[in-house]
Amino acid sequence: MQTIRGAITIAANIKEHIRENTLMMLSEMLKSNDLCVNDVESIIFTATKDIDQAYPAKYAREIGFTNATLMCMQEMHVEGSLTLCIRALMFLRKPLDSPVNHVYLKGATALRPDLIKAKDQPVVVAIDGPAGVGKSTIAKRISQKLGFLYIDTGAIYRGITYGFVQNHIDLNDSQAVESYLNQISLHYTQKNLYLDNQIIDEEIRSETISKLTSDYSKNPFVRKFATQYQQDLAKSHSVVMEGRDIGTVVFPNAQFKFFLVADPDIRGQRRYEQLRNKGVEISLDEIINDIHLRDQNDSQRQLAPLKKAEDAIEIDTSYKTIEEIVSLIEKTIQGED
Ligand code: DC
Numbered sequence: 001m002q003t004i005r006g007a008i009t010i011a012a013n014i015k016e017h018i019r020e021n022t023l024m025m026l027s028e029m030l031k032s033n034d035l036c037v038n039d040v041e042s043i044i045f046t047a048t049k050d051i052d053q054a055y056p057a058k059y060a061r062e063i064g065f066t067n068a069t070l071m072c073m074q075e076m077h078v079e080g081s082l083t084l085c086i087r088a089l090m091f092l093r094k095p096l097d098s099p100v101n102h103v104y105l106k107g108a109t110a111l112r113p114d115l116i117k118a119k120d121q122p123v124v125v126a127i128d129g130p131a132g133v134g135k136s137t138i139a140k141r142i143s144q145k146l147g148f149l150y151i152d153t154g155a156i157y158r159g160i161t162y163g164f165v166q167n168h169i170d171l172n173d174s175q176a177v178e179s180y181l182n183q184i185s186l187h188y189t190q191k192n193l194y195l196d197n198q199i200i201d202e203e204i205r206s207e208t209i210s211k212l213t214s215d216y217s218k219n220p221f222v223r224k225f226a227t228q229y230q231q232d233l234a235k236s237h238s239v240v241m242e243g244r245d246i247g248t249v250v251f252p253n254a255q256f257k258f259f260l261v262a263d264p265d266i267r268g269q270r271r272y273e274q275l276r277n278k279g280v281e282i283s284l285d286e287i288i289n290d291i292h293l294r295d296q297n298d299s300q301r302q303l304a305p306l307k308k309a310e311d312a313i314e315i316d317t318s319y320k321t322i323e324e325i326v327s328l329i330e331k332t333i334q335g336e337d
Contacts, residue, residue: 001041002095004029006088009107011310013084015054018047022056022086023063025105029090032101042069044089049077056086082107106311109255123148123238125333126246129260130295130306132267134317134325135242138260141326143240146333149190151233153243153250154213156226158204159186159193161216165209166195171219181225188233207282211290214297223303244298247309256333257312260325264291266318 008025010017022045030036043065045056057070075087085108104112109123125148127139136152143150160181164171169180187194192201203209216222230241230250241250247257268288275282298306308314313332317325 002092002100004033004090004092004100005102006090006105007103007108007111008086008105009082009311010051010084010086013051013053018051018054018056018086019059019062021106022059025086025088025103026060026063026065028105029088029103032103033096034098035092035096037064038067039093040065040068041091041093042071043091045070045072046075046087046089047072048075048081048083048085050083051086056088082111106253106255122234122236123256124234124246124251124254125238125240125256125258125329126251126254126309126312127240127242127258127260127329128244128247128306128308128312129242129262130244130267130291130298132271132291133260133262134270134322135260137322138317138325138329139240139242141322142329142333145326145330146238146240148238148240149233151188151230151239151241153226153230153241153246155193155204156186156188156229157217157222158209158213159188159195159200160184160222160226161213162200162204162209163195164216165212171216174221177219177221181221184225186229188229210294214294218297218301218303220303227304244306245304247312248307249304252309256329257309258329258332259308259312259314260317261314262316262318264288264295267291 006025006029008021010021043057043060045060047056055072057072060068060070087108102112125142125146127135127142129135139152140150142148163184163186164177164180167180169176171177185194185196192199193204194200217226227250230246233239234241234251243250247254247259265288268284268291271287271291272282272284275287295306315325315328
């Protein structure tokens, strides 16, 4: 008898998550194999030991598996294996004409990274977190190791802000903002950021643009434009994308999500050293104040605030080396953790 495998991870052991994700996994198993519920003879569900608030089988009835035989079982716990994971083994009434598509979603993608490559579908690794947490260095290294594109979404927001400043667009004039965004010529490449065919890599890193960007990125037209731009960049390429809202808004279904945090004083110290090395005269207190202000601005805004996605893995980078964090993320993606 032919079988299809499915697996998905959930953010928490609560009924609604079990329901929503079970339905998502089953629908995807049917859809990607061009099947309907009547083609299925039976399904065996298993769940890791940390899931006990509801039976996944109960929800399968909701999408019409009324005739199929269903059963749920608890998995054995193996040290270091995935947590909060629901799996399904679907038995078909008759064999498929085409090769089987097994379905691994969310954190469960890590179980079969080979399937991602085999299907050649773009993969998104989302790395979110506040300023100065090490996102850029880490995201760049991960992208090099995986051979994915590196997308710095902060640079995109900075580029838009720089464009507004250069063209004297008043942020309070919605019409001017919208019409400027309709004709903006912004081009993100792996080497440089271009605005109107000019490289603006250095200009967007000034302290003035850093401060202004935090304000400009609250604007709904700016967010809509940047979100669409970022989604388009990942249409045909696998990416490691770093920002504030990648795992929550830009790619809520990203296969891998990480949320980096670190003590604000340590972030300030790192930034201080970076600027001092560049010869910039600025006090540590000033930098730490600025970090607090930006954190507040970015996490308290109404639209797409800086926030950990429920299913993101949080990593505190305060006392870890870049190498340790990169290796942790790499192992998670390759399913060794
Ligand atoms: O990562 P960065 O410091 O270069 O980002 C500059 C600003 O852009 C940051 O203060 C908030 C905004 N930003 C955002 O709102 N959403 C993103 N995905 C990335 C950056």
